[in-house]
Amino acid sequence: MNVHSPVTTPADELRANVSVPFEAAKAMPRSVYASPDFLALELEHIFAKEWICAGRTDALKNPGDYLTMEIAGEPIIVLRDRDGALRAMSNVCRHRMSTLLEGRGNTRAIVCPYHAWTYNLDGSLRGAPAMGQNESFCKTEVKLPAVRCEEWLGFIMVTLDPDTPPPSETLAEAEAMIAHLDLASYSETFRENHVWDTNWKVLAENFMESYHLPVCHRETIGGSTDIDEMVCPEGTEAFNWHTILRNDAVPLALAHPSDTRLTGDQRRTTWLFAIYPSLMISITPGYFWYLSLHPEGPGKVRILFGGGMSAPYMADPQAPAQLATVKAMLDHVNAEDRGCTERVYRGLLSRLADPGALSHLERPNFEFAQYVSRKVNGAG
Incomplete structure:
Protein backbone atom coordinates (compact mmCIF):
# COMPACT_ATOMS: atom_id res chain seq x y z
CA MET A 1 0.00 0.00 0.00
CA ASN A 2 1.37 3.39 -1.00
CA VAL A 3 1.16 6.02 1.68
CA HIS A 4 1.12 9.51 0.28
CA SER A 5 2.07 12.47 2.43
CA PRO A 6 -0.55 15.23 2.41
CA VAL A 7 -0.11 18.06 -0.06
CA THR A 8 1.34 21.07 1.72
CA THR A 9 0.34 24.51 0.47
CA PRO A 10 2.34 27.71 1.03
CA ALA A 11 -0.32 28.79 3.55
CA ASP A 12 0.21 25.52 5.44
CA GLU A 13 3.97 26.04 5.36
CA LEU A 14 3.59 29.54 6.76
CA ARG A 15 1.25 28.36 9.52
CA ALA A 16 3.86 25.82 10.61
CA ASN A 17 6.63 28.40 10.30
CA VAL A 18 5.02 30.81 12.78
CA SER A 19 3.79 28.16 15.23
CA VAL A 20 7.11 28.10 17.11
CA PRO A 21 8.29 30.50 19.84
CA PHE A 22 10.15 33.57 18.58
CA GLU A 50 -7.32 46.11 5.11
CA TRP A 51 -6.58 49.86 5.11
CA ILE A 52 -4.19 50.81 2.29
CA CYS A 53 -2.37 54.15 2.25
CA ALA A 54 -3.01 56.45 -0.72
CA GLY A 55 -0.43 59.01 0.43
CA ARG A 56 -0.62 62.21 2.46
CA THR A 57 -3.46 64.68 2.62
CA ASP A 58 -0.97 67.28 1.31
CA ALA A 59 -1.53 65.69 -2.11
CA LEU A 60 -5.17 66.81 -2.07
CA LYS A 61 -5.15 70.36 -0.73
CA ASN A 62 -7.85 71.98 -2.87
CA PRO A 63 -11.39 71.10 -3.97
CA GLY A 64 -11.16 69.01 -7.12
CA ASP A 65 -7.68 67.67 -6.38
CA TYR A 66 -7.64 63.94 -7.04
CA LEU A 67 -5.39 60.91 -7.22
CA THR A 68 -6.00 57.41 -8.52
CA MET A 69 -4.92 54.04 -7.17
CA GLU A 70 -5.67 50.33 -7.42
CA ILE A 71 -6.32 48.03 -4.48
CA ALA A 72 -6.44 44.30 -5.25
CA GLY A 73 -7.28 45.11 -8.88
CA GLU A 74 -9.99 47.65 -7.98
CA PRO A 75 -9.54 51.10 -9.63
CA ILE A 76 -10.25 53.90 -7.15
CA ILE A 77 -10.43 57.70 -7.17
CA VAL A 78 -9.56 59.65 -4.02
CA LEU A 79 -10.43 63.34 -4.12
CA ARG A 80 -11.18 66.50 -2.20
CA ASP A 81 -14.83 67.40 -2.81
CA ARG A 82 -16.35 70.86 -3.10
CA ASP A 83 -16.92 71.01 0.66
CA GLY A 84 -13.30 70.14 1.40
CA ALA A 85 -13.99 66.58 2.52
CA LEU A 86 -11.93 63.58 1.46
CA ARG A 87 -13.84 61.02 -0.60
CA ALA A 88 -12.99 57.77 -2.32
CA MET A 89 -15.08 56.08 -4.99
CA SER A 90 -14.96 53.63 -7.85
CA ASN A 91 -12.93 54.77 -10.84
CA VAL A 92 -15.17 52.80 -13.24
CA CYS A 93 -17.91 54.42 -15.32
CA ARG A 94 -21.45 53.16 -14.66
CA HIS A 95 -22.14 53.04 -18.42
CA ARG A 96 -19.75 50.76 -20.34
CA MET A 97 -17.28 50.36 -17.48
CA SER A 98 -14.33 52.37 -18.75
CA THR A 99 -11.89 53.62 -16.16
CA LEU A 100 -12.37 57.35 -15.67
CA LEU A 101 -9.38 59.30 -14.32
CA GLU A 102 -5.66 58.59 -14.47
CA GLY A 103 -2.76 59.75 -12.32
CA ARG A 104 -3.20 62.93 -10.30
CA GLY A 105 -4.66 66.33 -11.04
CA ASN A 106 -7.50 68.75 -10.42
CA THR A 107 -10.93 68.61 -12.00
CA ARG A 108 -14.32 70.25 -11.62
CA ALA A 109 -16.09 67.06 -12.63
CA ILE A 110 -15.26 63.45 -13.48
CA VAL A 111 -15.75 62.97 -17.22
CA CYS A 112 -15.61 59.52 -18.79
CA PRO A 113 -13.11 59.52 -21.69
CA TYR A 114 -15.26 57.02 -23.61
CA HIS A 115 -18.78 58.54 -23.88
CA ALA A 116 -18.51 61.68 -21.73
CA TRP A 117 -20.81 60.56 -18.96
CA THR A 118 -20.04 63.19 -16.33
CA TYR A 119 -20.04 62.82 -12.55
CA ASN A 120 -19.97 65.39 -9.76
CA LEU A 121 -17.24 65.26 -7.15
CA ASP A 122 -19.60 63.38 -4.83
CA GLY A 123 -19.92 60.63 -7.46
CA SER A 124 -23.46 61.50 -8.57
CA LEU A 125 -24.17 61.55 -12.30
CA ARG A 126 -24.39 65.08 -13.70
CA GLY A 127 -25.01 64.32 -17.34
CA ALA A 128 -25.11 61.55 -19.94
CA PRO A 129 -25.30 62.53 -23.64
CA ALA A 130 -27.89 60.93 -25.93
CA MET A 131 -29.61 58.88 -23.24
CA GLY A 132 -33.05 60.53 -23.46
CA GLN A 133 -34.64 57.76 -25.54
CA ASN A 134 -33.77 54.97 -23.12
CA GLU A 135 -36.85 54.64 -20.93
CA SER A 136 -35.03 52.57 -18.28
CA PHE A 137 -32.38 55.23 -17.73
CA CYS A 138 -32.76 57.47 -14.67
CA LYS A 139 -29.91 59.90 -14.08
CA THR A 140 -30.64 60.33 -10.37
CA GLU A 141 -30.23 56.60 -9.77
CA VAL A 142 -26.67 56.49 -11.13
CA LYS A 143 -23.74 57.15 -8.80
CA LEU A 144 -20.15 55.95 -8.53
CA PRO A 145 -19.97 53.47 -5.62
CA ALA A 146 -18.38 55.00 -2.53
CA VAL A 147 -15.27 53.50 -0.96
CA ARG A 148 -14.30 54.04 2.67
CA CYS A 149 -11.65 56.73 3.14
CA GLU A 150 -10.26 58.20 6.36
CA GLU A 151 -7.41 60.44 7.45
CA TRP A 152 -4.93 59.16 10.02
CA LEU A 153 -2.07 61.40 11.21
CA GLY A 154 -2.05 63.14 7.83
CA PHE A 155 -2.18 59.90 5.83
CA ILE A 156 -5.05 59.04 3.47
CA MET A 157 -6.24 55.54 4.29
CA VAL A 158 -8.59 53.62 1.97
CA THR A 159 -10.30 50.24 2.31
CA LEU A 160 -12.65 48.17 0.18
CA ASP A 161 -14.08 46.49 3.27
CA PRO A 162 -17.17 48.11 4.83
CA ASP A 163 -16.59 46.40 8.19
CA THR A 164 -12.89 46.68 9.04
CA PRO A 165 -12.35 48.84 12.15
CA PRO A 166 -11.13 52.42 11.58
CA PRO A 167 -7.41 53.27 11.86
CA SER A 168 -8.14 55.56 14.79
CA GLU A 169 -9.19 52.46 16.70
CA THR A 170 -6.65 49.83 15.63
CA LEU A 171 -3.72 52.26 15.58
Whole structure:
Protein backbone atom coordinates (compact mmCIF):
# COMPACT_ATOMS: atom_id res chain seq x y z
CA MET A 1 0.00 0.00 0.00
CA ASN A 2 1.37 3.39 -1.00
CA VAL A 3 1.16 6.02 1.68
CA HIS A 4 1.12 9.51 0.28
CA SER A 5 2.07 12.47 2.43
CA PRO A 6 -0.55 15.23 2.41
CA VAL A 7 -0.11 18.06 -0.06
CA THR A 8 1.34 21.07 1.72
CA THR A 9 0.34 24.51 0.47
CA PRO A 10 2.34 27.71 1.03
CA ALA A 11 -0.32 28.79 3.55
CA ASP A 12 0.21 25.52 5.44
CA GLU A 13 3.97 26.04 5.36
CA LEU A 14 3.59 29.54 6.76
CA ARG A 15 1.25 28.36 9.52
CA ALA A 16 3.86 25.82 10.61
CA ASN A 17 6.63 28.40 10.30
CA VAL A 18 5.02 30.81 12.78
CA SER A 19 3.79 28.16 15.23
CA VAL A 20 7.11 28.10 17.11
CA PRO A 21 8.29 30.50 19.84
CA PHE A 22 10.15 33.57 18.58
CA GLU A 23 13.39 32.25 20.09
CA ALA A 24 13.21 29.34 17.60
CA ALA A 25 11.89 31.36 14.65
CA LYS A 26 13.12 31.17 11.08
CA ALA A 27 12.52 33.39 8.07
CA MET A 28 9.35 32.74 6.06
CA PRO A 29 9.33 29.82 3.60
CA ARG A 30 10.37 30.49 0.00
CA SER A 31 6.92 29.51 -1.28
CA VAL A 32 5.09 32.43 0.36
CA TYR A 33 7.13 34.84 -1.75
CA ALA A 34 7.21 32.99 -5.06
CA SER A 35 3.76 31.36 -5.33
CA PRO A 36 1.09 33.06 -7.51
CA ASP A 37 -1.56 31.10 -5.59
CA PHE A 38 -0.34 32.52 -2.30
CA LEU A 39 -0.40 36.03 -3.77
CA ALA A 40 -4.03 35.48 -4.77
CA LEU A 41 -4.80 34.69 -1.11
CA GLU A 42 -3.02 37.86 -0.01
CA LEU A 43 -5.00 39.99 -2.45
CA GLU A 44 -8.29 38.43 -1.32
CA HIS A 45 -7.75 38.25 2.43
CA ILE A 46 -5.35 41.13 3.06
CA PHE A 47 -5.34 43.87 0.43
CA ALA A 48 -9.08 43.71 -0.32
CA LYS A 49 -9.90 43.92 3.39
CA GLU A 50 -7.32 46.11 5.11
CA TRP A 51 -6.58 49.86 5.11
CA ILE A 52 -4.19 50.81 2.29
CA CYS A 53 -2.37 54.15 2.25
CA ALA A 54 -3.01 56.45 -0.72
CA GLY A 55 -0.43 59.01 0.43
CA ARG A 56 -0.62 62.21 2.46
CA THR A 57 -3.46 64.68 2.62
CA ASP A 58 -0.97 67.28 1.31
CA ALA A 59 -1.53 65.69 -2.11
CA LEU A 60 -5.17 66.81 -2.07
CA LYS A 61 -5.15 70.36 -0.73
CA ASN A 62 -7.85 71.98 -2.87
CA PRO A 63 -11.39 71.10 -3.97
CA GLY A 64 -11.16 69.01 -7.12
CA ASP A 65 -7.68 67.67 -6.38
CA TYR A 66 -7.64 63.94 -7.04
CA LEU A 67 -5.39 60.91 -7.22
CA THR A 68 -6.00 57.41 -8.52
CA MET A 69 -4.92 54.04 -7.17
CA GLU A 70 -5.67 50.33 -7.42
CA ILE A 71 -6.32 48.03 -4.48
CA ALA A 72 -6.44 44.30 -5.25
CA GLY A 73 -7.28 45.11 -8.88
CA GLU A 74 -9.99 47.65 -7.98
CA PRO A 75 -9.54 51.10 -9.63
CA ILE A 76 -10.25 53.90 -7.15
CA ILE A 77 -10.43 57.70 -7.17
CA VAL A 78 -9.56 59.65 -4.02
CA LEU A 79 -10.43 63.34 -4.12
CA ARG A 80 -11.18 66.50 -2.20
CA ASP A 81 -14.83 67.40 -2.81
CA ARG A 82 -16.35 70.86 -3.10
CA ASP A 83 -16.92 71.01 0.66
CA GLY A 84 -13.30 70.14 1.40
CA ALA A 85 -13.99 66.58 2.52
CA LEU A 86 -11.93 63.58 1.46
CA ARG A 87 -13.84 61.02 -0.60
CA ALA A 88 -12.99 57.77 -2.32
CA MET A 89 -15.08 56.08 -4.99
CA SER A 90 -14.96 53.63 -7.85
CA ASN A 91 -12.93 54.77 -10.84
CA VAL A 92 -15.17 52.80 -13.24
CA CYS A 93 -17.91 54.42 -15.32
CA ARG A 94 -21.45 53.16 -14.66
CA HIS A 95 -22.14 53.04 -18.42
CA ARG A 96 -19.75 50.76 -20.34
CA MET A 97 -17.28 50.36 -17.48
CA SER A 98 -14.33 52.37 -18.75
CA THR A 99 -11.89 53.62 -16.16
CA LEU A 100 -12.37 57.35 -15.67
CA LEU A 101 -9.38 59.30 -14.32
CA GLU A 102 -5.66 58.59 -14.47
CA GLY A 103 -2.76 59.75 -12.32
CA ARG A 104 -3.20 62.93 -10.30
CA GLY A 105 -4.66 66.33 -11.04
CA ASN A 106 -7.50 68.75 -10.42
CA THR A 107 -10.93 68.61 -12.00
CA ARG A 108 -14.32 70.25 -11.62
CA ALA A 109 -16.09 67.06 -12.63
CA ILE A 110 -15.26 63.45 -13.48
CA VAL A 111 -15.75 62.97 -17.22
CA CYS A 112 -15.61 59.52 -18.79
CA PRO A 113 -13.11 59.52 -21.69
CA TYR A 114 -15.26 57.02 -23.61
CA HIS A 115 -18.78 58.54 -23.88
CA ALA A 116 -18.51 61.68 -21.73
CA TRP A 117 -20.81 60.56 -18.96
CA THR A 118 -20.04 63.19 -16.33
CA TYR A 119 -20.04 62.82 -12.55
CA ASN A 120 -19.97 65.39 -9.76
CA LEU A 121 -17.24 65.26 -7.15
CA ASP A 122 -19.60 63.38 -4.83
CA GLY A 123 -19.92 60.63 -7.46
CA SER A 124 -23.46 61.50 -8.57
CA LEU A 125 -24.17 61.55 -12.30
CA ARG A 126 -24.39 65.08 -13.70
CA GLY A 127 -25.01 64.32 -17.34
CA ALA A 128 -25.11 61.55 -19.94
CA PRO A 129 -25.30 62.53 -23.64
CA ALA A 130 -27.89 60.93 -25.93
CA MET A 131 -29.61 58.88 -23.24
CA GLY A 132 -33.05 60.53 -23.46
CA GLN A 133 -34.64 57.76 -25.54
CA ASN A 134 -33.77 54.97 -23.12
CA GLU A 135 -36.85 54.64 -20.93
CA SER A 136 -35.03 52.57 -18.28
CA PHE A 137 -32.38 55.23 -17.73
CA CYS A 138 -32.76 57.47 -14.67
CA LYS A 139 -29.91 59.90 -14.08
CA THR A 140 -30.64 60.33 -10.37
CA GLU A 141 -30.23 56.60 -9.77
CA VAL A 142 -26.67 56.49 -11.13
CA LYS A 143 -23.74 57.15 -8.80
CA LEU A 144 -20.15 55.95 -8.53
CA PRO A 145 -19.97 53.47 -5.62
CA ALA A 146 -18.38 55.00 -2.53
CA VAL A 147 -15.27 53.50 -0.96
CA ARG A 148 -14.30 54.04 2.67
CA CYS A 149 -11.65 56.73 3.14
CA GLU A 150 -10.26 58.20 6.36
CA GLU A 151 -7.41 60.44 7.45
CA TRP A 152 -4.93 59.16 10.02
CA LEU A 153 -2.07 61.40 11.21
CA GLY A 154 -2.05 63.14 7.83
CA PHE A 155 -2.18 59.90 5.83
CA ILE A 156 -5.05 59.04 3.47
CA MET A 157 -6.24 55.54 4.29
CA VAL A 158 -8.59 53.62 1.97
CA THR A 159 -10.30 50.24 2.31
CA LEU A 160 -12.65 48.17 0.18
CA ASP A 161 -14.08 46.49 3.27
CA PRO A 162 -17.17 48.11 4.83
CA ASP A 163 -16.59 46.40 8.19
CA THR A 164 -12.89 46.68 9.04
CA PRO A 165 -12.35 48.84 12.15
CA PRO A 166 -11.13 52.42 11.58
CA PRO A 167 -7.41 53.27 11.86
CA SER A 168 -8.14 55.56 14.79
CA GLU A 169 -9.19 52.46 16.70
CA THR A 170 -6.65 49.83 15.63
CA LEU A 171 -3.72 52.26 15.58
CA ALA A 172 -4.53 54.25 18.73
CA GLU A 173 -1.49 52.81 20.50
CA ALA A 174 0.85 53.79 17.67
CA GLU A 175 -0.65 57.27 17.60
CA ALA A 176 -0.04 57.71 21.32
CA MET A 177 3.60 56.64 21.04
CA ILE A 178 4.48 59.49 18.69
CA ALA A 179 1.99 62.13 19.85
CA HIS A 180 4.92 64.34 20.89
CA LEU A 181 6.12 64.53 17.28
CA ASP A 182 2.76 65.74 15.87
CA LEU A 183 3.17 63.78 12.63
CA ALA A 184 0.04 65.32 11.11
CA SER A 185 1.88 68.67 11.01
CA TYR A 186 4.77 67.34 8.88
CA SER A 187 4.66 68.61 5.30
CA GLU A 188 5.02 66.29 2.33
CA THR A 189 7.53 67.68 -0.13
CA PHE A 190 7.88 64.75 -2.51
CA ARG A 191 5.75 61.86 -3.74
CA GLU A 192 6.98 59.30 -6.26
CA ASN A 193 5.93 55.96 -7.73
CA HIS A 194 8.36 53.10 -8.33
CA VAL A 195 8.25 49.41 -9.26
CA TRP A 196 10.95 47.10 -7.93
CA ASP A 197 11.70 43.50 -8.91
CA THR A 198 11.07 41.90 -5.55
CA ASN A 199 8.20 40.54 -3.50
CA TRP A 200 6.22 43.06 -1.47
CA LYS A 201 6.90 41.16 1.76
CA VAL A 202 10.66 41.18 1.16
CA LEU A 203 10.56 44.98 0.99
CA ALA A 204 8.23 45.22 4.00
CA GLU A 205 10.53 42.98 6.04
CA ASN A 206 13.56 45.01 4.97
CA PHE A 207 11.92 48.10 6.46
CA MET A 208 10.93 46.33 9.68
CA GLU A 209 14.42 45.39 10.78
CA SER A 210 17.43 47.62 11.20
CA TYR A 211 19.80 44.66 11.51
CA HIS A 212 20.83 45.33 7.90
CA LEU A 213 21.67 49.02 8.34
CA PRO A 214 25.41 48.82 9.08
CA VAL A 215 26.07 46.69 5.97
CA CYS A 216 23.40 47.47 3.37
CA HIS A 217 23.57 51.20 4.19
CA ARG A 218 27.24 51.55 4.96
CA GLU A 219 27.57 54.41 2.44
CA THR A 220 24.67 56.41 3.91
CA ILE A 221 22.97 55.99 7.29
CA GLY A 222 24.72 52.85 8.53
CA GLY A 223 27.27 54.79 10.54
CA SER A 224 24.59 56.75 12.40
CA THR A 225 23.28 53.65 14.11
CA ASP A 226 24.52 51.37 16.87
CA ILE A 227 22.69 48.05 16.58
CA ASP A 228 23.40 47.41 20.26
CA GLU A 229 21.13 50.35 21.10
CA MET A 230 18.22 49.17 18.92
CA VAL A 231 14.96 48.37 20.66
CA CYS A 232 12.61 45.79 19.08
CA PRO A 233 9.66 45.42 21.45
CA GLU A 234 6.64 43.24 20.87
CA GLY A 235 4.15 44.74 18.42
CA THR A 236 0.38 44.44 18.18
CA GLU A 237 -1.92 42.64 15.76
CA ALA A 238 -2.14 45.84 13.68
CA PHE A 239 1.48 47.03 13.58
CA ASN A 240 5.03 46.48 14.72
CA TRP A 241 7.64 49.09 15.55
CA HIS A 242 11.15 49.73 16.70
CA THR A 243 13.31 52.75 17.49
CA ILE A 244 16.82 53.88 16.65
CA LEU A 245 18.88 56.41 18.58
CA ARG A 246 20.68 58.53 16.00
CA ASN A 247 23.90 60.44 16.37
CA ASP A 248 24.67 63.64 14.46
CA ALA A 249 25.95 61.75 11.39
CA VAL A 250 22.44 62.40 10.04
CA PRO A 251 21.91 65.89 11.52
CA LEU A 252 18.46 66.46 10.00
CA ALA A 253 17.26 63.42 11.91
CA LEU A 254 17.75 65.38 15.12
CA ALA A 255 15.30 67.95 16.46
CA HIS A 256 15.64 71.46 15.11
CA PRO A 257 17.36 73.82 17.58
CA SER A 258 14.17 75.89 17.77
CA ASP A 259 12.06 72.84 18.65
CA THR A 260 11.88 73.15 22.43
CA ARG A 261 8.97 70.70 22.80
CA LEU A 262 11.29 67.72 22.59
CA THR A 263 13.75 66.85 25.35
CA GLY A 264 16.42 64.24 26.04
CA ASP A 265 16.39 61.21 23.76
CA GLN A 266 13.18 62.47 22.14
CA ARG A 267 15.44 64.81 20.17
CA ARG A 268 17.40 61.97 18.52
CA THR A 269 14.99 59.03 18.37
CA THR A 270 13.86 57.67 15.01
CA TRP A 271 10.59 55.71 15.09
CA LEU A 272 9.90 53.03 12.50
CA PHE A 273 6.34 51.74 12.20
CA ALA A 274 5.13 48.94 9.96
CA ILE A 275 1.38 49.50 9.75
CA TYR A 276 -0.07 46.24 8.47
CA PRO A 277 -0.21 45.28 5.77
CA SER A 278 1.88 47.67 3.75
CA LEU A 279 2.43 51.19 5.15
CA MET A 280 6.00 51.68 6.35
CA ILE A 281 6.74 54.97 8.15
CA SER A 282 10.08 56.33 9.36
CA ILE A 283 9.71 59.39 11.59
CA THR A 284 12.53 61.53 12.98
CA PRO A 285 12.17 64.85 14.79
CA GLY A 286 13.33 66.54 11.59
CA TYR A 287 11.91 64.62 8.64
CA PHE A 288 9.79 61.62 7.72
CA TRP A 289 9.39 59.26 4.82
CA TYR A 290 7.03 56.45 4.03
CA LEU A 291 6.43 53.56 1.65
CA SER A 292 3.00 52.28 0.66
CA LEU A 293 3.34 48.88 -1.00
CA HIS A 294 1.11 46.89 -3.30
CA PRO A 295 2.04 43.66 -5.11
CA GLU A 296 2.12 43.68 -8.91
CA GLY A 297 2.94 39.97 -8.97
CA PRO A 298 5.04 37.60 -6.86
CA GLY A 299 8.23 39.28 -8.07
CA LYS A 300 7.14 42.91 -8.50
CA VAL A 301 6.00 45.51 -6.00
CA ARG A 302 4.43 48.89 -6.72
CA ILE A 303 5.78 51.51 -4.31
CA LEU A 304 4.41 54.91 -3.34
CA PHE A 305 7.39 56.73 -1.83
CA GLY A 306 6.82 60.05 -0.10
CA GLY A 307 8.21 62.23 2.64
CA GLY A 308 9.02 65.68 3.89
CA MET A 309 9.94 67.77 6.90
CA SER A 310 8.68 68.65 10.35
CA ALA A 311 7.16 72.08 10.93
CA PRO A 312 10.26 73.58 12.64
CA TYR A 313 12.47 72.61 9.70
CA MET A 314 9.90 73.82 7.16
CA ALA A 315 9.94 77.23 8.89
CA ASP A 316 13.73 77.45 8.73
CA PRO A 317 15.08 79.87 6.08
CA GLN A 318 17.47 77.10 5.08
CA ALA A 319 14.57 74.72 4.38
CA PRO A 320 15.13 74.40 0.59
CA ALA A 321 18.76 73.36 1.06
CA GLN A 322 17.85 71.06 3.95
CA LEU A 323 15.10 69.45 1.88
CA ALA A 324 17.54 68.84 -0.97
CA THR A 325 20.01 67.26 1.43
CA VAL A 326 17.39 64.92 2.91
CA LYS A 327 15.98 63.91 -0.47
CA ALA A 328 19.42 63.15 -1.91
CA MET A 329 20.21 61.00 1.12
CA LEU A 330 16.87 59.15 0.94
CA ASP A 331 17.32 58.48 -2.78
CA HIS A 332 20.70 56.93 -2.02
CA VAL A 333 19.21 54.87 0.83
CA ASN A 334 16.43 53.70 -1.51
CA ALA A 335 18.97 52.62 -4.12
CA GLU A 336 20.78 50.58 -1.46
CA ASP A 337 17.50 49.00 -0.31
CA ARG A 338 16.52 48.19 -3.88
CA GLY A 339 19.77 46.36 -4.43
CA CYS A 340 19.43 44.39 -1.19
CA THR A 341 15.77 43.42 -1.63
CA GLU A 342 16.09 42.46 -5.29
CA ARG A 343 19.06 40.24 -4.39
CA VAL A 344 16.95 38.58 -1.69
CA TYR A 345 14.18 37.81 -4.18
CA ARG A 346 16.61 36.39 -6.73
CA GLY A 347 18.16 34.28 -4.00
CA LEU A 348 14.95 32.87 -2.59
CA LEU A 349 14.03 31.54 -6.03
CA SER A 350 17.01 29.19 -5.79
CA ARG A 351 16.22 25.51 -5.26
CA LEU A 352 19.08 25.43 -2.78
CA ALA A 353 17.74 28.35 -0.73
CA ASP A 354 16.50 27.64 2.78
CA PRO A 355 15.18 30.10 5.39
CA GLY A 356 17.55 30.64 8.29
CA ALA A 357 17.20 31.52 11.97
CA LEU A 358 16.15 35.06 12.89
CA SER A 359 18.13 37.48 15.02
CA HIS A 360 16.59 39.07 18.11
CA LEU A 361 16.63 42.26 15.99
CA GLU A 362 14.17 40.62 13.57
CA ARG A 363 11.27 40.20 15.99
CA PRO A 364 9.11 42.52 13.80
CA ASN A 365 9.64 40.17 10.84
CA PHE A 366 8.33 37.21 12.82
CA GLU A 367 5.30 39.19 13.97
CA PHE A 368 4.63 40.24 10.38
CA ALA A 369 4.77 36.58 9.31
CA GLN A 370 2.27 35.77 12.06
CA TYR A 371 -0.02 38.53 10.76
CA VAL A 372 0.13 37.26 7.16
CA SER A 373 -0.52 33.71 8.34
CA ARG A 374 -3.55 34.77 10.40
CA LYS A 375 -5.07 36.51 7.40
CA VAL A 376 -4.48 33.94 4.68
CA ASN A 377 -5.38 31.05 6.97
CA GLY A 378 -8.60 32.68 8.16
CA ALA A 379 -7.52 33.08 11.77
CA GLY A 380 -8.18 36.80 12.13
